[in-house]
Amino acid sequence: MNESDEEMEKARIIRDPVCGMPIEPEKAKFKAEFGGKLYYFCSEYCKRRFFERPRIAYFSMEVGIKSEIPTYSGGLGALAGDTIRSSADLKIPLTAVTLVSRKGYLKQKITEEGEQLEYPDEWAPSEYMIPLPPIVEVPIEGRKVKIRAWLYEHQSVTGGVVPILFLDTDVEGNTPEDRGITDFLYGGDDRYRLKQEIVLGIGGVRMLEALNFNVAKYHMNEGHSSLLTLELLRKNNMDSDKVKNLCIFTTHTPVEAAFDKFPYDLVEEVLGDLFPIEVLKKYGGQDRLNMTFLALNLSKYTNGVTKAHMEYSRRLFPGHHIMSITNGVHSYTWTSPFFRELFDKYIPGWANEPELLVRVGPIPDEEIWEAHMKAKRHLLEFIKEKTGVEMDLEVLTIGFARRATAYKRATLIFSDIERLREVNKIGKIQLVFAGKAHPRDIPGKMMIKEIYGYIKQLKDEIKIVYLENYNMDMAAKMTSGVDVWLNTPLPPLEASGTSGMKAAHNGVLNFSVLDGWWVEGCVEGVTGWAIGPRPDEPIEEKERRRRELKDLYNKLEYLIIPTFYERRDEWISMMNNSIGKVAYYFNSHRMMQRYATEAYLL
Numbered sequence: 001m002n003e004s005d006e007e008m009e010k011a012r013i014i015r016d017p018v019c020g021m022p023i024e025p026e027k028a029k030f031k032a033e034f035g036g037k038l039y040y041f042c043s044e045y046c047k048r049r050f051f052e053r054p055r056i057a058y059f060s061m062e063v064g065i066k067s068e069i070p071t072y073s074g075g076l077g078a079l080a081g082d083t084i085r086s087s088a089d090l091k092i093p094l095t096a097v098t099l100v101s102r103k104g105y106l107k108q109k110i111t112e113e114g115e116q117l118e119y120p121d122e123w124a125p126s127e128y129m130i131p132l133p134p135i136v137e138v139p140i141e142g143r144k145v146k147i148r149a150w151l152y153e154h155q156s157v158t159g160g161v162v163p164i165l166f167l168d169t170d171v172e173g174n175t176p177e178d179r180g181i182t183d184f185l186y187g188g189d190d191r192y193r194l195k196q197e198i199v200l201g202i203g204g205v206r207m208l209e210a211l212n213f214n215v216a217k218y219h220m221n222e223g224h225s226s227l228l229t230l231e232l233l234r235k236n237n238m239d240s241d242k243v244k245n246l247c248i249f250t251t252h253t254p255v256e257a258a259f260d261k262f263p264y265d266l267v268e269e270v271l272g273d274l275f276p277i278e279v280l281k282k283y284g285g286q287d288r289l290n291m292t293f294l295a296l297n298l299s300k301y302t303n304g305v306t307k308a309h310m311e312y313s314r315r316l317f318p319g320h321h322i323m324s325i326t327n328g329v330h331s332y333t334w335t336s337p338f339f340r341e342l343f344d345k346y347i348p349g350w351a352n353e354p355e356l357l358v359r360v361g362p363i364p365d366e367e368i369w370e371a372h373m374k375a376k377r378h379l380l381e382f383i384k385e386k387t388g389v390e391m392d393l394e395v396l397t398i399g400f401a402r403r404a405t406a407y408k409r410a411t412l413i414f415s416d417i418e419r420l421r422e423v424n425k426i427g428k429i430q431l432v433f434a435g436k437a438h439p440r441d442i443p444g445k446m447m448i449k450e451i452y453g454y455i456k457q458l459k460d461e462i463k464i465v466y467l468e469n470y471n472m473d474m475a476a477k478m479t480s481g482v483d484v485w486l487n488t489p490l491p492p493l494e495a496s497g498t499s500g501m502k503a504a505h506n507g508v509l510n511f512s513v514l515d516g517w518w519v520e521g522c523v524e525g526v527t528g529w530a531i532g533p534r535p536d537e538p539i540e541e542k543e544r545r546r547r548e549l550k551d552l553y554n555k556l557e558y559l560i561i562p563t564f565y566e567r568r569d570e571w572i573s574m575m576n577n578s579i580g581k582v583a584y585y586f587n588s589h590r591m592m593q594r595y596a597t598e599a600y601l602l
């Protein structure tokens with residue numbers, strides 16, 4: 001049986017969505033319809049549990065469930081998707097709430113000069129989801145804006161299912177302007193964003209209620225949805241203790257300047273008098289409505305997304321009790337078909353128990369290398385198809401892809417062009433870039449343009465491509481098909497980062513600044529390499545920048561290139577470590593098991 005047959009076979013088994021027991025539909029006594037689909041149960045108990053048991057309502061402005069549904073912009077959305085995927089696999093009773101973002105984030109085209117052009121990324125919800133009957137309303141600028149929800153059910157082969165509600169204001173009876181509130185993810189100005197956050201936070205709570213979901217906890221994935229706390233206050237007679245016990249907040253931002261904030265005059269204009277201004281100021285801050293403060297002040301459990309990020313957050317929010325649950329990625333989703341096959345052969349059960357990847361050791365080197373070369377060939381074919389550039393299968397290939405924004409420092413490797421040329425003479429390298437800039441992020445766009453300049457400048461020496469329109473499918477190809485995954489954020493701005501975890505699942509070695517997750521993942525020379533000092537080394541910023549550049553070039557020249565070309569066995573043993581010492585831990589199954597025991601059951 002080949003892989004796809006096997007997958008179809010697995011998919012054909014019908015399972016009880018609560019306990020996971022296989023069911024034969026013809027003989028099933030207990031069944032019920034939910035969201036237009038028929039579900040089968042082993043018992044009356046499971047059937048009742050499915051509809052009545054308390055659920056976690058997971059709120060996220062962006063959700064990356066698949067590339068065809070472009071309602072995400074980057075890591076936050078990919079994380080939300082992985083949260084949903086792991087929850088379904090583990091049968092954690094979770095319901096996700098997000099916006100439908102009918103015109104997506106943006107479709108990116110880049111001109112020959114490196115100018116980013118943006119187009120709407122329109123998609124049709126009706127192709128993937130079913131519209132649910134209830135309509136709820138929220139007050140916006142004195143009007144009653146109607147919201148409906150589209151239901152997407154993410155189903156796991158284990159039987160588990162997570163419903164995702166995509167909120168939509170494109171409803172008959174709304175003004176044309178209001179119909180557009182859920183068009184663009186992160187589009188428009190402050191006013192537009194505030195309207196979206198009203199729809200997500202307040203509209204989301206009302207929709208869950210209209211659909212009779214029994215919600216045990218409200219989990220805010222970043223502060224965009226934190227107006228939900230006020231709606232809960234209102235519903236609970238302003239009993240803030242009660243609300244706190246209902247709310248969980250995951251912060252993703254390590255700097256104050258990046259928090260979502262709205263001036264109070266705007267809030268009063270848009271939101272009206274739904275909540276008394278004293279209440280807004282008490283929990284959301286005196287001068288402006290700060291969505292992070294709101295979530296923080298009304299959640300019993302707050303966490304950062306790595307240990308380093310927890311430390312920064314504790315300094316940022318003195319007096320608050322902040323924990324950490326380090327991010328992870330969904331192992332099966334981010335492992336290439338080539339490594340899936342290998343893991344299936346040597347580590348059966350790994351997909352739903354990724355900690356088993358700790359036993360990757362005995363897999364023969366040749367088979368690891370062969371799986372990697374297949375993934376690399378697959379990527380290089382994709383690059384050729386997209387750009388016409390033929391990259392070399394034997395050349396050390398370095399990948400860099402993420403949102404194109406200044407702090408990610410995509411151009412750091414070009415800081416010293418002469419040195420890069422020298423390094424390339426020691427052993428050849430080639431570079432693959434991708435990433436979208438937010439339409440209003442001028443420095444982010446400049447960075448893309450700069451890279452286009454370097455591509456031209458170095459065209460006779462180093463093959464470099466910039467792939468247009470970065471999305472999850474491309475992320476999967478890139479993080480599995482390159483040899484080294486480069487990550488050069490400006491510390492402490494990368495709260496976590498997750499693409500390097502995807503790379504690790506595919507035996508791709510991380511070469512990264514010690515920020516976010518890599519502080520926990522890096523064992524120098526064993527699981528990958530560090531760029532620059534540890535965050536707790538007490539040195540000046542200038543010295544830090546100098547050490548980063550020194551490591552970047554020196555490690556490439558003296559460690560990475562020689563190991564790749566001359567000590568292939570050592571390289572493969574590091575690939576093995578990347579899987580067995582990194583991927584086994586940095587996965588979203590472990591992450592969700594921790595949310596379940598530390599936050600959801602609190």
Ligand SMILES: *Cc1c(COP(=O)(O)O)cnc(C)c1O
Nearest residue numbers: 074075402471472475497498499
């Ligand atoms: C995983 C992923 C990211 C996250 O990138 P980091 O910079 O590592 O946080 C961003 N965008 C897409 C499309 C992804 O799949």
